[in-house]
Amino acid sequence: MAERYVMSIDQGTNSTRCILFDHRGRLVSVAQKEHQQHFPRPGWVEHDAVEIWQNLRRVVPEALSDAGVGIGQVAAIGLANQRETTVLWDRRTGAPLGRAIVWQDTRTAPLVEDLRSNPGEEFFLQRCSLPPSTYFSALRIRWLFDHVKDLRQRAVDGEVLFGTMETWLIWNLTGGADGGLHITDATNASRTMLMNIRTLTWDEDLLSFFGVPRSMLPEIRPSAERYGDARALLPGVAITAALGDQQAALFGQTCFSPGEAKCTYGTGSFLLLNTGGDVVRSRHGLLTTVAYKIGDQRPAYALEGSIAVTGALVQWFRDRLGLISSAPEIETLARTVEDNGGCYIVPAFSGLFAPRWRSDARGVIVGLTSYITKGHLARAVLEATGWQTREVVDAMNADSSVSLQQLKVDGGMTADNLLMQFVADVLDVPVVRPLVAETVSLGAAYAAGLAAGYWPDLEVLRRNWHRAAQWMPAMDPALRESEYENWQRAVERSLGWARPSRAADSGPP
Numbered sequence: 001m002a003e004r005y006v007m008s009i010d011q012g013t014n015s016t017r018c019i020l021f022d023h024r025g026r027l028v029s030v031a032q033k034e035h036q037q038h039f040p041r042p043g044w045v046e047h048d049a050v051e052i053w054q055n056l057r058r059v060v061p062e063a064l065s066d067a068g069v070g071i072g073q074v075a076a077i078g079l080a081n082q083r084e085t086t087v088l089w090d091r092r093t094g095a096p097l098g099r100a101i102v103w104q105d106t107r108t109a110p111l112v113e114d115l116r117s118n119p120g121e122e123f124f125l126q127r128c129s130l131p132p133s134t135y136f137s138a139l140r141i142r143w144l145f146d147h148v149k150d151l152r153q154r155a156v157d158g159e160v161l162f163g164t165m166e167t168w169l170i171w172n173l174t175g176g177a178d179g180g181l182h183i184t185d186a187t188n189a190s191r192t193m194l195m196n197i198r199t200l201t202w203d204e205d206l207l208s209f210f211g212v213p214r215s216m217l218p219e220i221r222p223s224a225e226r227y228g229d230a231r232a233l234l235p236g237v238a239i240t241a242a243l244g245d246q247q248a249a250l251f252g253q254t255c256f257s258p259g260e261a262k263c264t265y266g267t268g269s270f271l272l273l274n275t276g277g278d279v280v281r282s283r284h285g286l287l288t289t290v291a292y293k294i295g296d297q298r299p300a301y302a303l304e305g306s307i308a309v310t311g312a313l314v315q316w317f318r319d320r321l322g323l324i325s326s327a328p329e330i331e332t333l334a335r336t337v338e339d340n341g342g343c344y345i346v347p348a349f350s351g352l353f354a355p356r357w358r359s360d361a362r363g364v365i366v367g368l369t370s371y372i373t374k375g376h377l378a379r380a381v382l383e384a385t386g387w388q389t390r391e392v393v394d395a396m397n398a399d400s401s402v403s404l405q406q407l408k409v410d411g412g413m414t415a416d417n418l419l420m421q422f423v424a425d426v427l428d429v430p431v432v433r434p435l436v437a438e439t440v441s442l443g444a445a446y447a448a449g450l451a452a453g454y455w456p457d458l459e460v461l462r463r464n465w466h467r468a469a470q471w472m473p474a475m476d477p478a479l480r481e482s483e484y485e486n487w488q489r490a491v492e493r494s495l496g497w498a499r500p501s502r503a504a505d506s507g508p509p
Contacts, residue, residue: 004075005067006454007234008445009056010438011081011165012245013102013267016055018063020074021445023454025436025464029069031062038099043106043350046099049087052165053172060233071234077173078224078241078448080248080440081165083191086140088151088216089168091161094177097151100165101140104268104308106350108139109359109498115139119209127206128190129197129281129288134351134359135306137164138193138210145211155216162216164188166242173230173239181228181239184218186299187247190290195220197279197288200299222293223247224447241447245440246270247291250302252443253408253434254465256458261396261404263389264440265413268353269310271392272302273400284395285355294450303399305354305392309347309363310385311413316349317381323374331416333378341376342367344490345384352494355395362497366490385413386422387487393427406430410439417471425475426484435466 005020005028015035020028033055038046064071084103089096101107115124115132130136141162145152154160161182163171171180189195189202194212196203202217221227224241243251246264250272253262258276263269274291277298281288291302311327318324324333348361365380397403406429414420414433424431436442449455 002070002073004073004454005069006445006449006452007060007063007074007077007237008441008448009060009077009079009169010245010441010444011052011056011079011169012440013082013104016052016059017441018056018059019438019441019445020063020067020069021442025442025446025461027436027438029063029067030438031059031066033059041107043109045102045105047085047102049089049096049100049168053169056169057233071237074234074237075454076238076240076448076452077230077234078243078444078446079166079169079239080243080245080444081169081188083164083188083244083246084135084137085165086137087163087165087168088141088144089161091159092177094172097160098144098148101144103135104350105140106134106359108134108143109351111139111143112359124193124206125281127196127203128193129279130191130193131357133357135353136191136193138206138212141212142210152211156213158215160216161218162212163218164191167218170227170239170242173232173234174228175231182218183221183227185221185223185242186290186293187223187244188242189220191244197290200290200293222295224292224294224451226451238452240451241444243292243444243447246272246304247289247302248441248443248447249410249439250274250443251292251446252436252439252441253410254458254462255408256462259400259402260408262408262410262439265310265385265409265411267310267312269307269385269389269411269413271305271389271396273396273404275301275303275400277301280399282395282399284398285357286392286395286399287354292447294447303396305396307385307388307392308351308353309349310388311411312349313345313347313381313384314413316347317378323377327412328415330378330381331418333375334382334418336375337373337379340380340383341372342369343372343376343380344487345377345380346490346494347384348494351498352491354392356491358495360496360498361494364490364494366493382416382419383422385419386426387484389423390426390484404429406432408432408434410434410437420469420471421474424471424473426480428473428477428480430473431471432467433469435468437468
């Protein structure tokens, strides 16, 4: 009998990947294609949803071909996706109504300022556990209604559909305009500012406040259950899971117990702590989010610290400054010096996310002297990721009854040994990387395989996890705290730079 596999589709900020996994959680084949980043105005970030769908149509056959696998050998499909990125499309034609607005986009900053004063943060925290921020989808929908003529009326009339990227892809996979499923899962819905965090249903007060008609919203489903069968690309194969990418990474790292945490280092970085069935409200700038919901079981929740810019800072160093020609070179360059030379970089390109949530912050480089070389700048780039992680962990320890004892890490930046050692040093806890680094894709596969009966239970998935590398803290405590103080002083200098301007709230160019 032919071996069967689970397919994971990981639709990320920079690319779309298709990966096949076997019963032992091993990667069998992978195909990936990047999509274009559009920056039409300062602070605006957009993607072409059609391009992303077309890329998926390319990578799925490539992954199957590379593995010598037929469609009939695919047991189930799971999706992970960049969260909060907002797509609106025509229900009848399937055509997007403009480009997707990406989670990094800050055009809604003036609206955020309005919401903080009226009705105030508490109105939102009581219902969705999210503060007003440019990060979340509801504000993008509201912005589009305010700036695209007749769009809200068309939505009220049932002509417009909303979704994040997993919704868009599932709709297309299952038939599109010809009867495609319009669904999302609880993890993605929990990032819209429209879902009640406790009932896992669209909240009437929030819908009314933002003026979002229920008819345009997808049905909220568990993260793992049989949604339906694909009709395009993989006809007849069951789609059985969808999770936001960071929740998928938590699942792929097998952080199934309260107190277990992971951090994914990618374009941004995201640290999630499993809090079990408890909705833990943060008092220190973290987000409360749905971690996952398996079938009819109670949902698991998490505290999340979202860092907007980590890997993106390395990309900026490479592409905008031209100081390196490839991302891995930054470690080599940083090792040409012993320390940062007194230089610190705060990468508040789109404001600061957790735990500060300051949309008025902008990036700064402080401590420049004639002594500073590009090696010092490279080290400061890497250290910015470490210090931002420290700020989030401090907030998490303050909110949680148990201090973090170990951090599981994944994502492309974990290949940088200097960075991972620095993270262990500034956190003063062991940092551990799994054998399978693609934990976002693996988590989507695990959830899909559970729902399809490919894996029987969570314990089997735990046994699949194996350590590949570990970094132990080695920094002198006095140096750790003095450097942390310097970092915090640098952050203070980034605050208040961007003053809310109604010009930023103007319509499409």
